[in-house]
Amino acid sequence: MTGEGTKAASAITVLPPTIIMAIYGLWVINKAGGLVYQRSFADGLAQLTSNEYLVLAGTLHGIHAITSRLSPMGSSSGAQVIEGESFKMTILLTPTGTKFVLLTSPAETSAEATLQKVYEVYADDVMKNPFHTPEMPIRSERFDSRIGILIGNGLTTV
Amino acid sequence: MTIHSLYIFDRHCTCVYYQDWHRTRRPKPAAEGGLLPAVSQDVSAKSATGSNPNSNRNTLTSNTGIVVAVNEQPTPNQLLQTTGPPLTSTGLAFDEEAKLVYGVILSLRNMVRKLSGKDDEQFLGYRTNTYKLHLFETASGYKLVMLTDPNITDNLRLVLRQIYLGPFLEYVTRNPLSTMDSKEFGIDNEYFRQSIHNMVSGLTGFN
Numbered sequence: 001m002t003g004e005g006t007k008a009a010s011a012i013t014v015l016p017p018t019i020i021m022a023i024y025g026l027w028v029i030n031k032a033g034g035l036v037y038q039r040s041f042a043d044g045l046a047q048l049t050s051n052e053y054l055v056l057a058g059t060l061h062g063i064h065a066i067t068s069r070l071s072p073m074g075s076s077s078g079a080q081v082i083e084g085e086s087f088k089m090t091i092l093l094t095p096t097g098t099k100f101v102l103l104t105s106p107a108e109t110s111a112e113a114t115l116q117k118v119y120e121v122y123a124d125d126v127m128k129n130p131f132h133t134p135e136m137p138i139r140s141e142r143f144d145s146r147i148g149i150l151i152g153n154g155l156t157t158v
Numbered sequence: 159m160t161i162h163s164l165y166i167f168d169r170h171c172t173c174v175y176y177q178d179w180h181r182t183r184r185p186k187p188a189a190e191g192g193l194l195p196a197v198s199q200d201v202s203a204k205s206a207t208g209s210n211p212n213s214n215r216n217t218l219t220s221n222t223g224i225v226v227a228v229n230e231q232p233t234p235n236q237l238l239q240t241t242g243p244p245l246t247s248t249g250l251a252f253d254e255e256a257k258l259v260y261g262v263i264l265s266l267r268n269m270v271r272k273l274s275g276k277d278d279e280q281f282l283g284y285r286t287n288t289y290k291l292h293l294f295e296t297a298s299g300y301k302l303v304m305l306t307d308p309n310i311t312d313n314l315r316l317v318l319r320q321i322y323l324g325p326f327l328e329y330v331t332r333n334p335l336s337t338m339d340s341k342e343f344g345i346d347n348e349y350f351r352q353s354i355h356n357m358v359s360g361l362t363g364f365n
Contacts, residue, residue, distance in 0.1 A: 046275025056269055063265050066258050067286055069248070072162040072181040072305050076288040083282040084270035103273065 021156035023111075024087060024103040026118065026147065027053070030135045031097030033061030037138040039147065041154025045087060045103060060101065064091065081111075090115060098122075114151065121146045160307040161358050162289060164321075165259055166345070169299025173197055173256035174344040177354060179364075184245055185252040192253030197344035201252035259303060263293050282315065294318035300326075317361065325353040 024045045028037035035057035038050065048056070068078035082089040083106065090111035092100040100115045100122070125143040126132050132140065163178035176198035178184075190203045248255060267281040283292040285308050292314040294302045302318040329350040330336050337343045358364060 045273050048272070052272070056272065059265055059269055063262055063269075066262050067284065067291075069250070070255065070258060070262070070291075070305075071248075071286065071288045072178070072183055073288050074183065076286045079284040079286050082266060082270070082284040084274060085280045085282065086274055086276070087270075 020105060020107045021109075022105045023108065023114065023151050023154035023156075024105070026103070026151065027057055027099075027101040028122065028138065029057050029061055029099040029101065032135060033058045034135070036136065037143075039144075041151055044105070057101075060089075060091075061099070064093075064099065092116065092119060094119060108156075110156075117150055118147065121150065161361065161364055162305040162307075164305075164354065164358070165256060165301075165303040166326075167256075167260050167301040167303070168339060170339070170341055171260055171264075172341065173253075173260070175346055175350075176201060176252070176256070177351060179358065182245055183248045185248050185250050185255045187251065188253040189251050192251065193256070194342065194344045196346040198346060259291075260301075263291070263301060263303060267293075292318060294322065296322055312362075317358075321354055321357060324357065325350050329353065 022042040022044055024042055025038070025040045027035060030036050035054050038053045038057075040047070064078040068076045070076075077093060078091075080091055082091070086106070087103055088106050088108070088111075090102045090104065092102075092112070092115040094100070100118055102111050102115050102118075104111050121143060122138075125140055125146060126138050127134075129140055129142075132138070161179050162181050164176070165173055166175035168174045172194060174194065174197060178200070185201060187201055188203050193202050195202070250258070263281065266284065270281040271277060271279050280295070281293060283290065285291075287308060289305050290308045290310055292304045292306065294315045296302075300322070302322060304314055304318055306314060329347060330338065330345045333347065336345055336347065338345065
């Protein structure tokens with residue numbers, strides 16, 4: 001009885017550190033501030049409705065524009081990393097105004113590299129797709145599956 | 159590592175204090191009535207009338223090595239012109255800029271809370287390619303915001319906390335002449351400004 005108790009206790013203390021690096025979600029925001037792609041990966045953040053995600057993406061688009069105006073030193077790109085206590089948002093702004101946003105754990109180090117790969121997949125499978133309407137929601141199975149392969153379940157196996 | 163500016167907002171969403179150190183893009187002075195008195199002589203509409211030796215304007219002048227005529231009382235516009243070519247304007251009046259800063263931190267705080275699903279989730283700050291914003295919020299609703307170089311590695315929230323625990327408590331909270339929460343006055347005073355300046359300029363790499 002007591003042996004089982006200590007086993008359970010040690011399992012609880014060992015588990016948490018293995019999930020430090022996690023990717024929670026990916027957003028693609030078009031140049032007008034509309035959310036054209038949203039996908040969740042690892043658990044850890046609140047599950048919101050698609051409408052709430054749309055509102056948040058629009059807000060982020062506006063805030064991003066303001067952050068580039070607030071620069072105390074020369075012109076600025078706007079926010080690249082937004083940090084909270086339990087997660088961070090990494091933003092990649094393309095020259096055409098499309099924003100790729102990756103929601104990860106604060107310790108995640110590969111967020112920029114992952115976003116760059118997502119951008120490549122987007123260029124190959126969305127922009128080169130003759131059936132895709134620019135600035136409209138992304139409905140491409142190929143894009144979906146390649147993002148799935150790239151990010152997987154969002155948990156980095158260390 | 160460079161520290162650019164410090165804003166303090168009270169719980170009524172108003173900017174009650176402002177100080178800056180190295181800024182090449184400066185806001186225009188606030189519009190008349192747009193900013194509370196005693197926030198910062200540097201950016202308020204009547205900035206030029208004060209010739210206080212401890213004022214931030216003089217601090218800034220000695221740092222950038224540009225001489226501003228002290229005996230004259232230039233209008234705010236002349237003041238901006240005499241500061242020389244390295245300084246450009248953001249094109250925003252200071253009161254507008256302060257509102258934008260407050261709007262950004264409030265919106266981001268709400269967004270971070272909503273995304274995390276936790277009511278006590280703190281928004282820590284954000285980074286762009288030219289600056290980084292750090293936020294420290296006190297239990298009484300004061301928000302201390304610091305803009306620094308993006309490559310800063312130190313945790314500036316600790317410094318903001320030190321500013322709150324040190325100069326703020328000593329020269330604002332314990333100051334019988336300082337009217338906190340009044341919605342009519344800022345919290346600027348010479349001792350507060352000077353001790354923040356001493357604290358910030360003593361940070362490693364402040365230049």
